[in-house]
Structure formats: C-alpha cells, structure tokens
Amino acid sequence: MHMRNPTMPQVSFVGAGPGDPSLLTVKAKQVIETADVILYDYLVHPSCLLIAKNDVIFDCVGKKKGAHSKTQDAINALILSYTQKGHRVLRLKGGDPSVFGRLGEEMRWCNDHDISYQVIPGVSSATAAPIYAGIPVTHRDSSRSVAFLTGTLKTGGSASKEQIPDADTIVILMGVSHLKTLVDELKKRPRFTGATPIAIISHGTMPKQRTLVSTLDKVLDDIQGAKIESPSLCVVGEVVTCQKTLDWQQNRRPDAPRILWYRTKDSDPSVHNALLALGYDSIWVPSCDFNALTPDLTEMKASADQITDIVFTSPRTVSYLAAVLLKQNLDFRLFKNAKITSIGSSTTSRLADYGLKPDQEPLAHNSKGICDLFNGNLEDKLICLPGAKEAARAIDAHCKKQGATVIAVDVYEKKWLEHHLTLVRPQDQDVVIVGSTQIAQKIKDANLIQEQDLRVVSLGNEAAAVFQNHPTINTVVLNTLNVAEVAMLLGA
Numbered sequence: 001m002h003m004r005n006p007t008m009p010q011v012s013f014v015g016a017g018p019g020d021p022s023l024l025t026v027k028a029k030q031v032i033e034t035a036d037v038i039l040y041d042y043l044v045h046p047s048c049l050l051i052a053k054n055d056v057i058f059d060c061v062g063k064k065k066g067a068h069s070k071t072q073d074a075i076n077a078l079i080l081s082y083t084q085k086g087h088r089v090l091r092l093k094g095g096d097p098s099v100f101g102r103l104g105e106e107m108r109w110c111n112d113h114d115i116s117y118q119v120i121p122g123v124s125s126a127t128a129a130p131i132y133a134g135i136p137v138t139h140r141d142s143s144r145s146v147a148f149l150t151g152t153l154k155t156g157g158s159a160s161k162e163q164i165p166d167a168d169t170i171v172i173l174m175g176v177s178h179l180k181t182l183v184d185e186l187k188k189r190p191r192f193t194g195a196t197p198i199a200i201i202s203h204g205t206m207p208k209q210r211t212l213v214s215t216l217d218k219v220l221d222d223i224q225g226a227k228i229e230s231p232s233l234c235v236v237g238e239v240v241t242c243q244k245t246l247d248w249q250q251n252r253r254p255d256a257p258r259i260l261w262y263r264t265k266d267s268d269p270s271v272h273n274a275l276l277a278l279g280y281d282s283i284w285v286p287s288c289d290f291n292a293l294t295p296d297l298t299e300m301k302a303s304a305d306q307i308t309d310i311v312f313t314s315p316r317t318v319s320y321l322a323a324v325l326l327k328q329n330l331d332f333r334l335f336k337n338a339k340i341t342s343i344g345s346s347t348t349s350r351l352a353d354y355g356l357k358p359d360q361e362p363l364a365h366n367s368k369g370i371c372d373l374f375n376g377n378l379e380d381k382l383i384c385l386p387g388a389k390e391a392a393r394a395i396d397a398h399c400k401k402q403g404a405t406v407i408a409v410d411v412y413e414k415k416w417l418e419h420h421l422t423l424v425r426p427q428d429q430d431v432v433i434v435g436s437t438q439i440a441q442k443i444k445d446a447n448l449i450q451e452q453d454l455r456v457v458s459l460g461n462e463a464a465a466v467f468q469n470h471p472t473i474n475t476v477v478l479n480t481l482n483v484a485e486v487a488m489l490l491g492a
Helices: 028-032 073-085 103-112 125-133 176-186 238-246 270-277 298-304 315-325 347-352 367-373 394-401 418-423 438-445 461-465 481-491
Strands: 009-016 037-040 056-060 089-093 117-122 148-152 170-171 197-202 212-215 232-235 259-264 280-294 309-312 337-340 382-388 405-416 431-433 454-459 473-478
Touching: 009 028, 009 103, 028 089, 028 117, 037 073, 073 089, 073 103, 089 481, 103 117, 117 259, 125 170, 125 197, 125 232, 176 197, 176 232, 197 238, 212 238, 232 238, 259 270, 259 438, 270 280, 270 481, 280 315, 280 418, 309 315, 309 347, 315 347, 315 382, 315 405, 337 347, 337 367, 367 394, 367 461, 394 405, 394 473, 431 438, 431 481, 438 461, 454 461, 461 473
Parallel strands: 009 089, 009 117, 037 056, 037 089, 148 170, 259 280, 259 431, 309 337, 309 382, 382 405, 431 454, 454 473
Antiparallel strands: 170 232, 197 212, 197 232, 280 405
C-alpha cells in the first residue's frame, strides 16, 4: 500500500476480472462491500456492483467504443473531490487494472496529490478469455513465450511493425477495429506467415462468449458475418490449434437472453443460482431491503387464545415475527390454537427452521392464492397477519370483506434500493423477472423500460398488470418459479 500521507482517505484501485462475476477475487469483494464511492468502468459486470452497501455512491466513468464517459482529468478530479470529503473511494476497472488499464497514470497522479492508495489486481482478460476458449497462452510444445499488445495506441491509431514484440504467441487487446493493419504487420514478422492460426474471442468468460478460429490469410474474410462484438481480443500463434481439443466450456449460451431478477434482497436465489450453473447470464438485482420494527403487541397478546389462523406471506414475516416475540420473552407457542397458512415453499422452509409445519399452502404462491383459501363466510375467524408496514393488505381487505376479524402486525418496513433499480437497465431481448406488484411499479416509475423489446415474467397477475399496456413487452405470469419453467421461457 502506498502510504505517502497515511492521514488521507484511502483509494483502492481494484480489478473486477474479465467479465464473469464469479472470477472476482475475495479481496476485491471485501473492498466493494465497504467502499463509500465506486468509480467504475463499463466493462465491470453489474453483479460486481450490486454487492456494494446500500448507501454507496456510484459513478460510471469508464468508456466503451463510441461512448466516452469521463476524461482522465475528470476521473482524477472526482478522486480528489471524494477523498477530500473523507470518502473511501474505489476505482473499479475491468480485468486487471495494470494490464492496459491506465493504472500507472492514476497511481502517479495520486502520488502527486499525496493521496494514499492500494492496488488489488484482478484476473486479466488477456489470459482468462483465451483459456475459456480452450487456448492456454503458453504450452511446452508450441508457445514458450507470450507477449501482450494493445491494438489501439493512445493516439487512436494501430500498432506498427516496430511495436509488435517477438514472441511465440501474441495476445492483442482492443485490436479488432484495426484488424487489417495488425494482420498485415503480423505477417511481416519472421515467426508468422499467412497460415499462422489466429483466434478472435468476444465477451471472454461470459455466457455469450464466441470464438472465431482462422488464419492470418483468411481472418478478414471469416470475420465478415461472424457475431464478433466488442469487447474482444485476438490470440496469434500455433498455440491456437489447442482450441480443437481443449475447449472445455460446454455450457456456453451465446444466443440466450440475459436474465434480470428484480426481487427483494432476502428472496430465495436458488433458481437464479441454478441458471448461472447452467451457463446463463443471470443477474440478481436486490430491489429493496428491510428494517425490523417493534410493534405494539397488546391486542395480539390479549386475543392470542382466540386467534384461529396465522398467515405468513414470506419467509421474512416468519423471521421478523419470531424476533419481535423473542424481545418480549415469547415464541410461536403464543398461537397454540391457530391454524398456520404458508404462502409457498420458501416460507414453509423458513417455518421448519422454527419447528413449525403449516396446515395449508395455496396452489398459487401469491396473495390471490391465499385469498382463494379464505373464501366463504369467515365470521368465526380471528386472523393474525404479520407483515410489512406499507403492505397493500389485499389479504387483509379480502378476509374482512368475508366477515373475519383481522389483527395486522407490522413487523418490518421496506427500504427501497433506488440505486440498484437504476444501476442495471434492461436491454433488448432481456428477460425481466419481477417478484411483486410494488417492484413492478418501481421499475415502471423509474422509466427503466421504454422502447426495449422484453419479456417480463411476473409472480401473479397483479404484477403483470403494471405492464399490460406496454407495446414492446411480452408478459408471462407464473405462480411459482422453478428452473424448468424459466429455462423453457429462455428457449432451453
């Protein structure tokens, strides 16, 4: 760690890895979780940002082809401004920041301004993308040396013959836009001929990764019509022939849509995790968090023996009510005469953690499913409904209309994570999964969906109704979420 002036706030230069968020290092994750300000580049996967604390300040400062965001001077000014305010600043870069990431320039600038910093390397796309395509950049039989080259100079031009190093294997980053010039210059090198293999890898380590294998003579023709997009890199040398037998990634899904899960922070991520394991680009977007409340339990305790039913509408209602009871030296035995209703399997699993088994569970795991269970004359029912302070109370209203007496207990309140909602914006062909009507409305109010061609998967008709008049959205309603149903929607 640079410690020129240890009294200054710390800046962390961190590599986010080549694309796949699971390649983020443990130390990088720790810094992301504690940073006050994150200045990030376009190539950082959204999942790496969504682990930040709730009150973090995000600022996208990176650049991508044709869309420069902030100049280097502007980035430097932001670092200085935030550190002067006492914030812990994280400069988050794709890949490894020391490999063509302008890290040296920013470190020198911090030196000149007495700003202390640390550097946390990341997994570089220069080595990760090739091996994800089955190409080790070194091999005892065909590549005893490797050189890394940027295909685009600071001036915007391409590397010349004199700037191409002499090595068995050349890995060229940011070179596809100057591919013809690079190919011409490479064929002038003694090691290479027109028959030398070249691989072009786009979206390395990601589910949409594609690899084009060709030769220096044929690559300019072969790339025409190939779905090679930025970001991409080139690997040149005999080691490329390893790709035929060493391409170990079998679950790539380059044509599959991206999946965005807009759900509560404590929702069950098991289907999301299963889709990740199957090779989908699935992004978990926690849309709201929760704070515990300390409700007045006077009415509930006075009527405890008469309560006929207690309804749990989420796993968190179980946990938060248990915590509220414990504070008053009570537990679920208070409801000894009540029938337990669980909204679905996740809630049932949470009840089991407390040694409880529900008496009933609706076919549809939503508020309508609960209402269908409580139909007819309910005048003899005293129903306890623990839940959120600002809940819509559809079940409450339905049961009262049927004649029941309802005791609503506010055991927690929602805290919307507004920056998460706007951090990951839906793109054309995405599949957007929303877990509640409130989340759907938040997405609509934030104007996240405009002209994009999307499929929105909602849990229940209420959430689907929020988007029913949108001309570019195809809405699918599911009562439960499982891997088979979602994979079928994705065309698997």
